[in-house]
Amino acid sequence: MxxxxxxxxxxxxxxxxxxxxxxxxxxxxxxxxxxxxxxxxxxxxxxxxxxxxxxxxxxxxxxxxxxxxxxxxxKTDVVPKLSPWPDTVEGLAELARHHTLIGLSNAGRTTLLRMNAYAGLRWHQALSAEEVQSYKPDPVVYELAVKVSGVPPERLMMVAAHAWDLRGAQRVGLRTAYVARPVGDPPSAADRFDLHADGLADLAGQLAKSRM
Structure with a gap:
């Protein structure tokens, strides 16, 4: 790949x-x-x-x-603070050595900015579904990433802990990588994703092997 x-x-x-x-x-x-x-x-x-x-x-x-x-x-306007998984910050830094990193979130612009800052997330580009006034798995959200990246969809890989999200990306032609988390939507027996990883370090290792 x-x-x-x-x-x-x-x-x-x-x-x-x-x-x-x-x-x-x-x-x-x-x-x-x-x-x-x-x-x-x-x-x-x-x-x-x-x-x-x-x-x-x-x-x-x-x-x-x-x-x-x-x-x-x-009955209040409480705003949650979302912490990164233990491997997130280091894993993104490692993956950024060889790949452009694009965040593509259903979180609105304001929420995305606050979340990135609090969790210490590193991006080359962070995209909100708010840009297209919709939510994943609407194809227009994934098409936003394709448009911004300027490369064909088959040269992009969607990384998610939600099988429904990866299925949506597949419909637009993106490659897919499932990352297992304690929360999320695990793949079904019928799903065919390009990679299955136990975490971001495992994902980085599999991508490194694919470059050899």
Whole structure:
């Protein structure tokens, strides 16, 4: 494989989104069942994103959907702080030695800026789905990465912990790499992704072998 750039999902793949929401919920409503409220929060955001992609709701950026979810589960406007996985920062630095790194997130511009700064994420380019007023897995979001990179889709590799995200990238012609995380959407038996990695170090090692 000849890969010019790696296109990274961020939420769940590089930062631990459920843990950040869980901590925010615990601070806002200490006596509540935090895990149940996290599921409610994430479920609201996912449902509303699907409605937007289906044309059932006008576009709203992720910070609006998160604010709705926060009000729904905590009756406050609490904003979660999302920490990187232990291998994220070092792994991105290693991968950046040989590849252009592009972040492609459903997070809106404001959320993406705050998240990148807090988690210490390193990019050559960070792209928000807000640019195209939609959400992954809408093809227009992946096409944004293709347009910005200036290279054919088959020379881009989408990296994600969510099989649904990788399937969306495949439909646009991108290569795919699944990275296992404690959260996310594992591949099914029918999925055929180019790489399966246990983490970013494993991904870097597999990509190095492919260059030999």
């Amino acid at each position: 000849e890969i010019d750039a790696l296109v990274f999902d961020i939420l769940g793949t590089l930062v631990d989104e459920p843990a950040g929401i869980r901590e925010a919920v615990r601070q806002a409503v200490p006596a509540a069942d935090a895990d149940e409220l996290v599921d409610l929060w994430l479920g609201h955001v996912e449902t509303e994103q699907r409605r937007i992609v289906a044309g059932e709701r006008p576009y709203a950026p992720s910070d609006v959907l998160d604010r709705e979810a926060a009000q729904l589960v905590t």
